[in-house]
Amino acid sequence: ETGVTQTPRHLVMGMTNKKSLKCEQHLGHNAMYWYKQSAKKPLELMFVYNFKEQTENNSVPSRFSPECPNSSHLFLHLHTLQPEDSALYLCASSQEPPGSNTGELFFGEGSRLTVL
Amino acid sequence: AQSVTQLGSHVSVSEGALVLLRCNYSSSVPPYLFWYVQYPNQGLQLLLKYTTGATLVKGINGFEAEFKKSETSFHLTKPSAHMSDAAEYFCAVISGNQFYFGTGTSLTVIP
Secondary structure, eight states: OOSEEEEOSEEEEOTTOEEEEEEEEOSOOSEEEEEEEOTTSOOEEEEEEETTEEEEEOSOOTTEEEEEEETTEEEEEEESOOGGGOEEEEEEEESSOTTOSSOOOEEOOOEEEEEO | OOEEEOSOSEEEEETTSOEEEOOEEEOSSOOEEEEEEEOTTSOEEEEEEEOSSOSEEEOGGGOEEEEEGGGTEEEEEESSOOGGGOEEEEEEEEETTEEEEOOOEEEEEEO
């Protein structure tokens, strides 16, 4: 198993659909993150979880709803999205708490979302 | 707030030529600095990082970067480009409890 696994890799949905993105990390890390990657923009941090507790919500619209049932799994529930939400959604994990000086993030391959 | 500026969204070099990807950051205190690489259809992978100590940092695949406090820069270099280096490169800083990423530089290697 690779370190951080994301499913599905590609998702096309209509604006009225409800779907979920899944992330699983096999590294024994305690912190997990959702990032949004859009063309020509810096990676946007969306949510941070540390030991299953949400520690950061970066002013993300409520149509994105995260869930972290345990330190190994992270979900991003999607509903009534807009076309501008089309992007690559990256999950990451880290051993150390967010912002520590070791700082290495381990990323999944991403879920490419297209909203029609 | 922190910011990271990567000059040049696209850089092209010939195979065997020097690679130089530029990164400048804004910070009132020395941050922790990182370079990540993203190959097509993959997530980001850590190339190298600077936290404390020696300002010249060596990473994987022959890359290195030098932290220059006076210039608030952390440019990435590789003496000789290889075709497999073609990818998107992201500079990032940690400040407070967050990573701040640049917009990325797409590296093309010409045979």
